[in-house]
Amino acid sequence: MKTRLLSLFTASALCAGMAQAQNDNYEAPRTQWGQPDLQGVWNFSSVIPMQRPAFFGDKQTLTPEEIAALSEQTEAGLQAINNSGAGGYNTFWTEMGHGDDNRTSLIEYPLNGRLPEVQEGVPVQRGGLGPDEPGERPVRMIVGGISKDGPEDRGLSERCIVGFNSGPPFTPNLYNNNVQIIQNRDHVVIMTEMVHDARIVPLDGRPHLDEEIELWSGDSRGYWEGDTLVVETRNFSEYTQSFSPYGTGAEKSLTERFTRTGPYTVEYEFTLEDPATFKDRIVAMIPMAKVDGLMYEYACHEGNYGMVNILRGQRMEEQRADEAGQ
Numbered sequence: 001m002k003t004r005l006l007s008l009f010t011a012s013a014l015c016a017g018m019a020q021a022q023n024d025n026y027e028a029p030r031t032q033w034g035q036p037d038l039q040g041v042w043n044f045s046s047v048i049p050m051q052r053p054a055f056f057g058d059k060q061t062l063t064p065e066e067i068a069a070l071s072e073q074t075e076a077g078l079q080a081i082n083n084s085g086a087g088g089y090n091t092f093w094t095e096m097g098h099g100d101d102n103r104t105s106l107i108e109y110p111l112n113g114r115l116p117e118v119q120e121g122v123p124v125q126r127g128g129l130g131p132d133e134p135g136e137r138p139v140r141m142i143v144g145g146i147s148k149d150g151p152e153d154r155g156l157s158e159r160c161i162v163g164f165n166s167g168p169p170f171t172p173n174l175y176n177n178n179v180q181i182i183q184n185r186d187h188v189v190i191m192t193e194m195v196h197d198a199r200i201v202p203l204d205g206r207p208h209l210d211e212e213i214e215l216w217s218g219d220s221r222g223y224w225e226g227d228t229l230v231v232e233t234r235n236f237s238e239y240t241q242s243f244s245p246y247g248t249g250a251e252k253s254l255t256e257r258f259t260r261t262g263p264y265t266v267e268y269e270f271t272l273e274d275p276a277t278f279k280d281r282i283v284a285m286i287p288m289a290k291v292d293g294l295m296y297e298y299a300c301h302e303g304n305y306g307m308v309n310i311l312r313g314q315r316m317e318e319q320r321a322d323e324a325g326q
Contacts, residue, residue: 028227028260033185036227038258041291042266044170045095045177050244050284052105052113060113062102095175101287106172109283115244116280122247127155140241140248148314151307158310160303162216162240163194168233168254169270170286179288180295181258188222188229196298201231209235216240218254229258247277264290 028036052060082091105113118124125135127144135146137153142164145154156162165173170192178193191198201222209219211234218233233256236249243252252274259267266288273281 026260026262031183035183035185035224036229036260037183038181038188038229038260038266039183041178041180041293041295042288043095043178043291044172044268044286044288045097045175046101046106046172046286047097048101048103048106048172050106050171051115052107056104056113058112059104062104093175095172095177097172106284106286107282108285110280115246115282116278118246118278119276122242122277124245125241126245138239140239141245142241148311151311154307154310156240157195158302158307160195160300163192163197166192166194166197168199168217168220169256169272169284170268172286176298178291178295188231190220190231191295193295193298195300211235214238214250218249218252225257227259231256231258242274242277243272243282247274251276266290 031037031039107113107115110116123140125139125141125146126133127141129143132145132147132153133141135141137146139146139153139155141155142157142162143155145158147153151159157164163176165171165177166179168190170177170179176194180189180191180193182189182191186202186204188201188203189198190201197217199217199220201220203222203224205223206221208221209215213219214235214237216237216239219235220231220233222229222231224230233254234252236252236254238248238250240249241247242249252272254273255271257267257269259269261267267285268288269283269285271281271283272278
């Protein structure tokens with residue numbers, strides 16, 4: 001994590017001043033309806049971790065001198081990753097981020113750059129690419145699972161239900177950190193590359209769905225606040241996590257803010273509030289960069305092939321164990 005965090009800082013420090021000067025005077029182009037034009041494909045990958053690593057303490061940003069001192073160590077660490085091939089991926093396959101960002105965490109509130117304290121007794125499911133984690137259904141984790149007795153024991157991304165980075169909110173991860181925004185007068189469509197999910201966001205002031213109706217990606221409503229698109233989402237499924245490994249989505253509410261800050265940049269900020277899971281709100285800011293290209297359909301072969309083979313492999317192990325015991 002430390003090597004990935006620092007790999008982009010040197011370039012970031014060089015262009016930060018110029019980008020800030022440009023953004024301060026920037027006026028976003030308009031659609032035919034007079035709204036700020038957010039349309040296009042945007043990449044939200046980042047080497048900045050969501051939570052501030054402990055070794056940075058209370059330091060919110062790094063200076064150019066600190067970046068230079070760490071750059072040699074960073075390159076050595078990246079080369080070690082490439083040589084080892086750990087986890088089946090090297091850095092060729094990893095989206096390493098972009099932009100002029102020398103922060104030490106994407107979380108800006110709480111001010112320590114860390115997730116707030118969780119409420120006592122909330123569910124915690126920590127998935128991963130290693131062995132199955134102990135637990136019971138429902139499985140809310142994104143990656144991994146609790147067993148292989150059936151598809152309900154696997155994580156949501158393995159079942160091709162929810163992408164591991166597409167949220168909402170967007171959370172940068174290994175790859176496929178792309179989103180396409182499509183606008184008309186009364187609606188905005190936010191379509192993520194991962195799992196190819198499209199959120200249709202009405203802008204006409206209609207009320208939210210009845211709170212008894214839960215959706216995997218929640219129920220979104222939007223409006224313009226100056227040049228910022230504000231999207232408020234609630235009614236998340238209780239079968240999703242609130243944020244990171246904690247809680248459920250049952251009482252979560254999310255406010256996302258999309259502001260175009262330059263010809264090739266959008267500032268994406270989200271505020272997550274879930275008093276049933278966290279004792280305070282979470283505010284994070286993730287810069288997004290314009291992609292010069294199209295976003296193609298994402299095919300989730302974890303569900304098409306991987307799920308069947310995972311379960312088949314477990315049944316074969318059980319069969320062999322039974323045969324050996326006879």
